[in-house]
Amino acid sequence: RLDAAAQARILSQATFDGDQKKYQLGATTSYQVVQDQRDLSSAEASEMEALANYSHARINYEQAIGQTLEANHITVEEAKSGRSKLPLATPPAEGVKQ
Numbered sequence: 001r002l003d004a005a006a007q008a009r010i011l012s013q014a015t016f017d018g019d020q021k022k023y024q025l026g027a028t029t030s031y032q033v034v035q036d037q038r039d040l041s042s043a044e045a046s047e048m049e050a051l052a053n054y055s056h057a058r059i060n061y062e063q064a065i066g067q068t069l070e071a072n073h074i075t076v077e078e079a080k081s082g083r084s085k086l087p088l089a090t091p092p093a094e095g096v097k098q
Helices: 002-024 030-064 076-081
Strands: none
Touching: 002 030
């Protein structure tokens, strides 16, 4: 679902860009450009929702199989002390595949 949402966003972006160029040349209406912009925003929101759903499903899976610490490269000692030797993870930059 995440890949499909990403592809839908890419298609919406291409459609918006194309119609924006057509508008600048007088070949389409501002209404069409606004609709494309709305569709692009919707596709971006769907992609973020799919990413969040994927993250939640992955966390639930790791918890179900008892691999939460291992999946996050945390030792039992680190978990007990509440401190990790690894730096805090930051979300990937936009457009970066994991």
